[in-house]
Amino acid sequence: MRDRALMRPPTDYFDNTIEMFAESIMSFRVSEKRRAEFARTSPDL
Numbered sequence: 370m371r372d373r374a375l376m377r378p379p380t381d382y383f384d385n386t387i388e389m390f391a392e393s394i395m396s397f398r399v400s401e402k403r404r405a406e407f408a409r410t411s412p413d414l
Contacts, residue, residue: 389414 393414396407407414
C-alpha cells in the first residue's frame with residue numbers, strides 16, 4: 370500500500386492490510402466523533 374500511495378507515509382506501519390483494517394475498526398468503534406471523522410477522511414474504508 371505504501372509503495373502505491375501518491376503521497377507515501379513516512380513509516381511502513383500499514384504495510385500489513387490487516388493492521389490498516391484493525392485501525393479502521395478501532396476508529397469506527399471508539400465514539401460518534403471518531404466515526405464521523407473516519408467517514409470523512411477515509412470514505413473508501
